[in-house]
Amino acid sequence: MIDIRQMRYFVTLAETLHFGRAAERLHLSQPPLSRQIAALEKDLGVRLIERHSRQATLTHAGSRFLQDARAVIASFDEACRNAKAADRGELGELSIGFMMHAAYTVLPGLARGYIAAYPEIDLKLREVVPHALIGEVLAGRFDAGILFSPGAVRGLEIRPIYQERLCLAVYGSHRLAGRNSAGPEDIKDEPLIATSADSASMIRKAVEDYCRDAGFEPTIRLQAQLQNTIINLVAEGLGIALVPESMRRLALPSVSCISLADAPSVEHVLAWRPTNLNPALKNFLAMSLPARA
Amino acid sequence: MIDIRQMRYFVTLAETLHFGRAAERLHLSQPPLSRQIAALEKDLGVRLIERHSRQATLTHAGSRFLQDARAVIASFDEACRNAKAADRGELGELSIGFMMHAAYTVLPGLARGYIAAYPEIDLKLREVVPHALIGEVLAGRFDAGILFSPGAVRGLEIRPIYQERLCLAVYGSHRLAGRNSAGPEDIKDEPLIATSADSASMIRKAVEDYCRDAGFEPTIRLQAQLQNTIINLVAEGLGIALVPESMRRLALPSVSCISLADAPSVEHVLAWRPTNLNPALKNFLAMSLPARA
DNA sequence: CGATCATGATACCGAAAAGGTATGGATTTA
DNA sequence: TAAATCCATACCTTTTCGGTATCATGATCG
Numbered sequence A, B: 001m002i003d004i005r006q007m008r009y010f011v012t013l014a015e016t017l018h019f020g021r022a023a024e025r026l027h028l029s030q031p032p033l034s035r036q037i038a039a040l041e042k043d044l045g046v047r048l049i050e051r052h053s054r055q056a057t058l059t060h061a062g063s064r065f066l067q068d069a070r071a072v073i074a075s076f077d078e079a080c081r082n083a084k085a086a087d088r089g090e091l092g093e094l095s096i097g098f099m100m101h102a103a104y105t106v107l108p109g110l111a112r113g114y115i116a117a118y119p120e121i122d123l124k125l126r127e128v129v130p131h132a133l134i135g136e137v138l139a140g141r142f143d144a145g146i147l148f149s150p151g152a153v154r155g156l157e158i159r160p161i162y163q164e165r166l167c168l169a170v171y172g173s174h175r176l177a178g179r180n181s182a183g184p185e186d187i188k189d190e191p192l193i194a195t196s197a198d199s200a201s202m203i204r205k206a207v208e209d210y211c212r213d214a215g216f217e218p219t220i221r222l223q224a225q226l227q228n229t230i231i232n233l234v235a236e237g238l239g240i241a242l243v244p245e246s247m248r249r250l251a252l253p254s255v256s257c258i259s260l261a262d263a264p265s266v267e268h269v270l271a272w273r274p275t276n277l278n279p280a281l282k283n284f285l286a287m288s289l290p291a292r293a
Numbered sequence C: 001c002g003a004t005c006a007t008g009a010t011a012c013c014g015a016a017a018a019g020g021t022a023t024g025g026a027t028t029t030a
Numbered sequence D: 001t002a003a004a005t006c007c008a009t010a011c012c013t014t015t016t017c018g019g020t021a022t023c024a025t026g027a028t029c030g
Helices: A004-016 A019-025 A030-044 A060-087 A100-104 A106-117 A130-138 A201-213 A227-235 A245-250 A279-288 B004-016 B019-025 B030-044 B060-087 B100-104 B106-117 B130-138 B201-213 B227-235 B245-250 B279-288
Strands: A092-098 A121-127 A144-148 A157-171 A191-195 A219-224 A241-244 A255-260 A265-272 B092-098 B121-127 B144-148 B157-171 B191-195 B219-224 B241-244 B255-260 B265-272
Touching: A004 A019, A004 A030, A004 A060, A004 B060, A019 A030, A030 B060, A060 B004, A060 B030, A060 B060, A060 B279, A092 A100, A092 A106, A092 A130, A092 A279, A100 A106, A100 A144, A100 A245, A106 A121, A106 A144, A106 A157, A106 A279, A130 A144, A130 A265, A144 A201, A144 A279, A157 A201, A157 A227, A157 A245, A157 A279, A191 A201, A191 A227, A191 A241, A201 A241, A201 A265, A219 A227, A227 A241, A227 A245, A227 A255, A241 A245, A245 A255, A265 A279, A279 B060, B004 B019, B004 B030, B004 B060, B019 B030, B092 B100, B092 B106, B092 B130, B092 B279, B100 B106, B100 B144, B100 B245, B106 B121, B106 B144, B106 B157, B106 B279, B130 B144, B130 B265, B144 B201, B144 B279, B157 B201, B157 B227, B157 B245, B157 B279, B191 B201, B191 B227, B191 B241, B201 B241, B201 B265, B219 B227, B227 B241, B227 B245, B227 B255, B241 B245, B245 B255, B265 B279
Parallel strands: A092 A121, A092 A144, A191 A219, B092 B121, B092 B144, B191 B219
Antiparallel strands: A144 A265, A157 A241, A157 A255, A157 A265, B144 B265, B157 B241, B157 B255, B157 B265
16 A cells, blocks of 8 residues: 655655665665555556656656645644644643633733743633633633632642732722721721622632631622622722722722732632643643742 | 554544444454554654543544644545546646637637546646747647648647638728639739748648649738738738638628638648657547547 | 453564565666 | 666565454443
8 A cells, every 4th residue: 555655755756866866865775666666656556757768757647746745745744743742732722711800910921921932822711700710620611720719629720820919999089098008997897899709709708807807897788790890889989899909900090999908818820620631731830830929 | 654554543543432443444453453553652752542441532632633644644645646637637737839820710619628628637728829839849848739730740740630711801892802702713913911931831832822723823912920910901902811711700890701612721730749748638639539520 | 349341452473565685677878 | 899877676584564362451230
């Protein structure tokens, strides 16, 4: 049966039009080359090269076959290279699910760095509401997720990549609006706006712990799912809120963010299934280490 | 070394994810398949398939390799098919040089028929002034030429494909203008417009022979290279001319073409080098036979 | 929990194929 | 006409391939 080796032989022969020199270039003696070419022609049922006493010439079929064989060999070699590249995690696909907060903190740098280092990886990024993310990663719909630390989850490996402090968002006419910093005592009797426990429970928990450590229960007036909503409601004067510092970016002019003494913090983590064999994931994880600082 | 056979094995294996069934489909027993896959993986330095006790799964590199291998195999098989098709003259290139007259007679039908029968042949048609055509065919710049019969030419095979009669082109106010037919006696003392001997010598020769057979020498007043020019000069009343009947098509309204008794004729021939090995030429020649009538 | 089954790997053997050396035949060159 | 060039062929050795038999490892089932 015809194989790629015969194609390589033929291409070299076609380039030299000389059995002896082609064989030499192939690190082969001349008779095996003659035989392989003859076998190739026999299997194809087509004469590819015309042997004259002085110099050989390609037949029309041979010259067509030369074109095609070059293309086949190139794609063959590329297939082999691609397999290795895919194995090294330099070629393929990597899908990352992330919660919205990550878009304001670690995601941009991480994605930029990864794309620059692995341009051949098709990086798919999709935002997912935080509480759905763990399930999606577990189900294999994402190679990794960026979310607030959910504690230990069976079947997931988790690594902190970013620690973010909360700050106090107040509306312009609020009594704290001009302050540089605030402490837990300042929010003791303030009605707070917070995320519902099921959407971004880590923030909610951090807020509650912060208040409890100071000896009181927070007064949650309003619950919203999205941080944008919370900021908006603060702007409308319906209450104040503890929000991640990165949310400053989407704070409206009428909202000011005040640093908190001993500010509570929430942790961004990477989560992935340790059984995930996507080689691209390894590189992504390796790259996410230096970015930790 | 990796070869295309291992790729085929791998593709089948990847499609079944089962060594036993893949081997069966390949008309092979299972151990050789296992060994070939192992060898493939070893040569690539990449694990392509994960063996579990219940079912095998592709690694990421394997699934990439599957895509690529399919493409390689397809192009490999196509290269082989193409070589055969090229050898049968169904794929490749065929260049035909033709004199202008052919565009009014045999060329359109021939080209249409050939293109319809051999759509994968890149048919290159180029008009060439008649007296240059023989040289170009001899030099190999055309696979064949369509021209007036030049008699025997060393190194060329020649085959008549069309016999065309000459007719008499006269201007509107000429005394013969109303006639249905004419004979040699009618042009005895007429000043004729003819092609120069070096451009379309066959027509010139046919005209001269026609007159000489009737016992007189033609009076050539004007010589032109192109038939269009001749027709134009006739229209301008500078003389009358014997032109191939197909030239009626480009006759101006003021020119009428009159049939000649015992009309002289010129022969269109195909000319090609018998040493030309282009398989497409054989088919073209075969096809030009039925068109002879 | 042990027997059985399914699945792929390994060991070993004979057949096929590949490459090497020596040489022959045809044609060109000196 | 002798020498040289070039590809084909003959023959041998080595390598590779596929086949059979068998083993190791988990999964399945009574």
